[in-house]
Amino acid sequence: MTGLRYVYAVCRPFGAALQADVTGVAGSPPGQLPHHGLIAVVSQVPERDFAEEPLRRHLEDLEWLSATARAHQGVIDALTAVTTPLPLRLATVFRDDAGVRVMMEAREQAFRRVLARLDGRVEWGVKVYAEPEAAESAESTGPPEKAATGRDYLRRRRLRTHAHDEMWQRAEKFARRLHDTLSASAEDARLHAPQAAALSRASGRNVLNAAYLVPRSRSEAFVELVGRTQDTQDEEAPGLRVELTGPWAAYSFAGLDGDTDDTDDTVGEARHDRRGTP
Known part of the structure; x- marks a missing residue:
């Protein structure tokens, strides 16, 4: 060679x-x-x-x-x-x-x-994205009304700000609960920094970016658990999207000093591009 x-x-x-x-x-x-x-x-x-x-x-x-x-x-x-x-x-x-x-x-x-x-284990990735526009659309009952006065405009603006704050609080609460549930079904878990939209090219703001180490023999049950969460999430937290990727080699759990650097973000992007139905 x-x-x-x-x-x-x-x-x-x-x-x-x-x-x-x-x-x-x-x-x-x-x-x-x-x-x-x-x-x-x-x-x-x-x-x-x-x-x-x-x-x-x-x-x-x-x-x-x-x-x-x-x-x-x-x-x-x-x-x-x-x-x-x-x-x-x-x-x-x-x-x-x-x-x-x-x-x-x-x-x-x-x-x-x-x-x-x-040995015998794989990594599953789970991301949660918050999309305020989708949440507003789900909660809206009709077309927005025009403000009659300046005071009315300011009042509606305060209400929208309050609604956004509540939506982010619901998103973070949902992400924490989901992570706790999935962690209990995995052998190990890692929380990564939220992924920038420019890197992931996904819509919405990333509020959970986590990896879970799961035995191959329990992967089907883990995927079903995520699926049940996806089925109920629209009702509990409108405007959120749960994304499952894998199974991957256990990058997040290798634990070898010196084997991570900025280029690993590009590997993560490559894995995102190759995602498919488990």
Whole structure:
């Protein structure tokens, strides 16, 4: 194998074949590099794009970064279908196989510890979005009336402000209750910072952005629990939207120091783009 080595994930040996259409970053198919009973999933990438200086420039190019993140996530998704991968951060690159093995040697115990904890488990993502316009539409009984006087206009404006405040309070209360319910049905949970609309490209304001670690064997029950929440949420809290994504590799629960940085937001965007019906 020539060129640099791009490392997607570390996992235990697996016998199942990956999907035939998985090409990986830079169009190079992923392969397995064994070391001490572990596997690094790697592919070859060109120096002209992934050596230190060109890679630094590319990481400022959002179009290139997004395409790379989608290819990276495609390999992780394929691995998740056949094993429990431990994803490494986007653009983890080494000079050659020896460099990958040195990294695996140095972090072997941490890899084994985390893989043991994540074995047979997947991550489900749940987001809640608040859409004030939808809430107002649901609560409105007819077309808005024109204000007759300036005093009437100010009174209506105060009422609208009060209604908005109440809506945000309901949204936050609903999100807290939902998180508590889902956390009780998961082995672990993580609350992430609300996602900016520019990144998610989703309508509304993100009031809950959470990840849940769930055994594969209990995933169906977890999905049904979220579904029941979606069925009742319009009545309890109009103007809210619950979004479920997954199952993903357990990015949020890997707990490896140094394997998160700003580019992980782009991986999150790639996962958002690839969301589908569980």
